[in-house]
Amino acid sequence: xxxxxxxxxxxxxxxxxxxxxxxxxxxxxxxxxxxxxxxxxxxxxxxxxxxxxxxxxxxxxxxxxxxxxxxxxxxxxxxxxxxxxxxxxxxxxxxxxxxxxxxxxxxxxxxxxxxxxxxxxxxxxxxxxxxxxxxxxxxxxxxxxxxxxxxxxxxxxxxxxxxxxxxxxxxxxxxxxxxxxxxxxxxxxxxxxxxxxxxxxxxxxxxxxxxxxxxxxxxxxxxxxxxxxxxxxxxxxxxxxxxxxxxxxxxxxxxxxxxxxxxxxxxxxxxxxxxxxxxxxxxxxxxxxxxxxxxxxxxxxxxxxxxxxxxxxxxxxxxxxxxxxxxxxxxxxxxxxxxxxxxxxxxxxxxxxxxxxxxxxxxxxxxxxxxxxxxxxxxxxxxxxxxxxxxxxxxxxxxxxxxxxxxxxxxxxxxxxxxxxxxxxxxxxxxxxxxxxxxxxxxxxxxxxxxxxxxxxxxxxxxxxxxx
Amino acid sequence: xxxxxxxxxxxxxxxxxxxxxxxxxxxxxxxxxxxxxxxxxxxxxxxxxxxxxxxxxxxxxxxxxxxxxxxxxxxxxxxxxxxxxxxxxxxxxxxxxxxxxxxxxxxxxxxxxxxxxxxxxxxxxxxxxxxxxxxxxxxxxxxxxxxxxxxxxxxxxxxxxxxxxxxxxxxxxxxxxxxxxxxxxxxxxxxxxxxxxxxxxxxxxxxxxxxxxxxxxxxxxxxxxxxxxxxxxxxxxxxxxxxxxxxxxxxxxxxxxxxxxxxxxxxxxxxxxxxxxxxxxxxxxxxxxxxxxxxxxxxxxxxxxxxxxxxxxxxxxxxxxxxxxxxxxxxxxxxxxxxxxxxxxxxxxxxxxxxxxxxxxxxxxxxxxxxxxxxxxxxxxxxxxxxxxxxxxxxxxxx
Numbered sequence: 001x002x003x004x005x006x007x008x009x010x011x012x013x014x015x016x017x018x019x020x021x022x023x024x025x026x027x028x029x030x031x032x033x034x035x036x037x038x039x040x041x042x043x044x045x046x047x048x049x050x051x052x053x054x055x056x057x058x059x060x061x062x063x064x065x066x067x068x069x070x071x072x073x074x075x076x077x078x079x080x081x082x083x084x085x086x087x088x089x090x091x092x093x094x095x096x097x098x099x100x101x102x103x104x105x106x107x108x109x110x111x112x113x114x115x116x117x118x119x120x121x122x123x124x125x126x127x128x129x130x131x132x133x134x135x136x137x138x139x140x141x142x143x144x145x146x147x148x149x150x151x152x153x154x155x156x157x158x159x160x161x162x163x164x165x166x167x168x169x170x171x172x173x174x175x176x177x178x179x180x181x182x183x184x185x186x187x188x189x190x191x192x193x194x195x196x197x198x199x200x201x202x203x204x205x206x207x208x209x210x211x212x213x214x215x216x217x218x219x220x221x222x223x224x225x226x227x228x229x230x231x232x233x234x235x236x237x238x239x240x241x242x243x244x245x246x247x248x249x250x251x252x253x254x255x256x257x258x259x260x261x262x263x264x265x266x267x268x269x270x271x272x273x274x275x276x277x278x279x280x281x282x283x284x285x286x287x288x289x290x291x292x293x294x295x296x297x298x299x300x301x302x303x304x305x306x307x308x309x310x311x312x313x314x315x316x317x318x319x320x321x322x323x324x325x326x327x328x329x330x331x332x333x334x335x336x337x338x339x340x341x342x343x344x345x346x347x348x349x350x351x352x353x354x355x356x357x358x359x360x361x362x363x364x365x366x367x368x369x370x371x372x373x374x375x376x377x378x379x380x381x382x383x384x385x386x387x388x389x390x391x392x393x394x395x396x397x398x399x400x401x402x403x404x405x406x407x408x409x410x411x412x413x414x415x416x417x418x419x420x421x422x423x424x425x426x427x428x429x430x431x432x433x434x435x436x437x438x439x440x441x442x443x444x445x446x447x448x449x450x451x452x453x454x455x456x457x458x459x460x461x462x463x464x465x466x467x468x
Numbered sequence: 469x470x471x472x473x474x475x476x477x478x479x480x481x482x483x484x485x486x487x488x489x490x491x492x493x494x495x496x497x498x499x500x501x502x503x504x505x506x507x508x509x510x511x512x513x514x515x516x517x518x519x520x521x522x523x524x525x526x527x528x529x530x531x532x533x534x535x536x537x538x539x540x541x542x543x544x545x546x547x548x549x550x551x552x553x554x555x556x557x558x559x560x561x562x563x564x565x566x567x568x569x570x571x572x573x574x575x576x577x578x579x580x581x582x583x584x585x586x587x588x589x590x591x592x593x594x595x596x597x598x599x600x601x602x603x604x605x606x607x608x609x610x611x612x613x614x615x616x617x618x619x620x621x622x623x624x625x626x627x628x629x630x631x632x633x634x635x636x637x638x639x640x641x642x643x644x645x646x647x648x649x650x651x652x653x654x655x656x657x658x659x660x661x662x663x664x665x666x667x668x669x670x671x672x673x674x675x676x677x678x679x680x681x682x683x684x685x686x687x688x689x690x691x692x693x694x695x696x697x698x699x700x701x702x703x704x705x706x707x708x709x710x711x712x713x714x715x716x717x718x719x720x721x722x723x724x725x726x727x728x729x730x731x732x733x734x735x736x737x738x739x740x741x742x743x744x745x746x747x748x749x750x751x752x753x754x755x756x757x758x759x760x761x762x763x764x765x766x767x768x769x770x771x772x773x774x775x776x777x778x779x780x781x782x783x784x785x786x787x788x789x790x791x792x793x794x795x796x797x798x799x800x801x802x803x804x805x806x807x808x809x810x811x812x813x814x815x816x817x818x819x820x821x822x823x824x825x826x827x828x829x830x831x832x833x834x835x836x837x838x839x840x841x842x843x844x845x846x847x848x849x850x851x852x853x854x855x856x857x858x859x860x861x862x863x864x865x866x867x
Binding site: 129131133220221222241243245246247248249250251252299301303306308310311312313314315316336337339343344345346347348349352354355363365376377378381383385392394438 | 506508510511512514516518544545547564565566567568569570571572573582594596639641709736738739740741767768769770771811812813814833834835864865867
């Protein structure tokens with residue numbers, strides 16, 4: 001284990017002058033450390049406390065962070081004790097040592113004081129993931145949420161309090177880029193708003209750290225405390241955790257043992273491709289044993305109790321941030337026990353219009369018996385397609401199926417399926433198919449083409465569809 | 469090989485407070501062996517392995533290491549569950565997973581597990597393992613008269629996971645369980661089910677778009693012979709979908725043995741669907757196909773109807789009567805007379821179509837039409853009857 005971040009109290013030089021060759025220094029240990037990690041950006045706010053002895057007069061402090069990914073512009077020193085007797089006179093970034101700075105601290109007293117050093121680093125990330133285990137009859141499931149913290153920052157963090165921020169913050173520059181530059185290079189960048197937005201986003205939302213009491217787990221997984229702040233949610237891991245460099249650690253953030261859910265089947269070609277897919281749909285609310293916090297982006301892995309003591313793997317899907325009260329939909333892909341196909345049964349054309357070439361003269365062709373001048377062309381027509389959405393349900397339960405399909409052009413959708421328009425060109429209808437049954441859901445599509453096309457939308461018409 | 473690539477280690481020490489997995493530590497470890505393994509193959513393309521081990525735990529916080537060098541476990545799918553005792557036991561220790569740590573550059577993880585009492589716990593670890601894969605194959609033995617067959621369905625489990633599994637319960641998602649070991653790089657084939665007396669239909673089909681011509685200059689179509697198996701209860705099947713797999717077909721011969729008569733890939737066949745198995749080309753049924761007529765009828769302006777007659781001259785040189793399926797892809801026919809397929813097909817049959825019984829409505833679609841023709845057997849004197857049929861079709865409103 002290596003400490004690459006050092007705070008050194010330089011003892012040998014007077015009035016803030018930095019000794020070049022002969023040094024004597026003391027290295028105050030970290031007393032505590034707190035990591036506030038953002039999952040939307042490669043950004044972590046580190047707050048660490050150290051106990052430092054001061055003498056009256058000027059006390060130079062050296063802070064260095066070799067081989068880490070700290071943004072040098074973000075390093076700040078704050079006095080938690082004797083704040084009215086300690087003042088940072090200036091901060092100096094030596095030209096020959098890019099990952100180092102000196103503070104000259106004016107002290108009015110002789111003794112110890114707790115200081116807090118804060119900075120932004122990159123390389124520490126967190127992510128959420130979820131495991132669902134459904135009952136054999138697929139009515140309720142057990143949902144566990146996890147958070148996984150990965151430390152590639154170059155620094156070991158021992159006994160750190162960990163806070164995880166859920167939400168998207170705004171950054172104008174990437175911390176990882178800043179960390180690779182010396183302070184001189186950073187300053188030469190466009191600096192106007194560099195810190196402001198970042199500082200506001202991170203700091204204003206976050207209260208200063210509390211005391212870091214050692215946590216006795218008592219044999220239970222640590223609780224992860226959730227609280228809302230501004231547009232963000234903060235998860236605070238109870239007690240402290242140690243995450244060495246290059247390690248990651250996964251902790252359970254919540255567990256809901258009996259979450260009711262519905263099994264849905266959907267045909268939405270734009271969203272799921274040209275196939276009927278099966279979904280588990282649950283709600284992030286109190287009635288489901290959830291609803292205390294939004295669910296951050298993450299992968300949901302779904303298993304089902306196979307009724308024989310083991311599990312069946314059903315699938316995995318990434319979900320986006322789920323606000324409290326919103327639905328969680330997990331697409332499990334096609335179900336081999338439910339066969340879905342759209343069968344085109346018949347196609348024909350009518351309402352054909354021709355135009356004499358070079359003239360604004362149009363005539364309708366009726367029944368194919370009207371002979372019109374050969375110097376004319378078809379300029380408008382209607383295409384009819386008689387189709388069936390055919391569903392075969394080989395499961396042992398009645399299934400709910402949703403059909404939502406867009407059609408382009410000037411289209412009339414005729415059926416007795418009680419459809420609705422999801423949007424101006426997307427037709428949606430719902431049906432249920434009992435176990436072991438096959439159903440045909442007939443509809444006719446009338447597409448107006450050429451000169452006949454007057455709109456770019458779908459019109460619904462109720463009509464009995466006759467299949468020969 | 470026999471490399472134990474999965475290693476379990478349980479630290480038999482009470483660890484006071486948070487554990488730093490990076491800290492070098494002198495430790496006494498136990499190595500719990502696998503008590504039971506289940507290999508779940510019910511997902512279409514993912515294998516879930518579940519193993520049970522009896523893990524000694526002490527009161528307090530225990531560290532359980534799990535590593536899987538040289539194998540491809542998806543670490544994000546690993547689930548640790550404590551198997552409850554068969555009967556309610558109030559004294560059973562309360563066990564919780566506190567956290568999981570993942571060391572760098574290693575295929576390993578470290579669970580921190582708390583236990584309210586010292587003792588052993590049966591735990592079940594589930595994970596998705598790559599390289600342990602299944603496939604299906606079939607062996608069909610047709611009766612002498614080709615009216616039924618015995619269909620044996622096999623599951624082949626190939627272990628390229630680099631991990632050896634002793635006696636394991638293997639579940640394919642249907643049928644019976646298997647209790648078999650499977651070693652590294654081994655392949656094990658298991659009989660999932662044997663379906664007896666499955667009625668089959670032997671069909672002869674020509675379809676120029678799909679099966680092409682046998683001799684294009686002579687206008688002779690290629691005639692395919694198929695066995696058709698319907699996956700429903702009436703045909704002794706219909707319990708589950710038939711997975712994709714190779715079907716090797718044999719036929720009982722007069723000596724009481726069987727002869728190999730062909731093989732084909734059986735497509736995934738849901739319940740109530742048909743599995744069609746191509747056995748070979750039937751050269752004793754000769755079908756000559758010509759387009760006898762193509763005329764266009766002016767509708768208006770540049771719009772025309774196209775009248776087409778396709779003629780089939782058929783001879784059966786077999787000694788038994790057969791039924792021939794004549795299938796046509798109407799898009800193909802339309803292209804043959806150089807109509808650009810810009811518009812959707814609009815067609816209707818003309819009254820000069822000669823097939824008795826008309827179109828096979830169950831097999832035909834908007835694009836593909838199928839007709840059945842009964843062909844008499846070759847006469848005893850060797851003479852064959854030439855049967856002629858016509859498909860009369862109008863492609864309407866083309867421009």
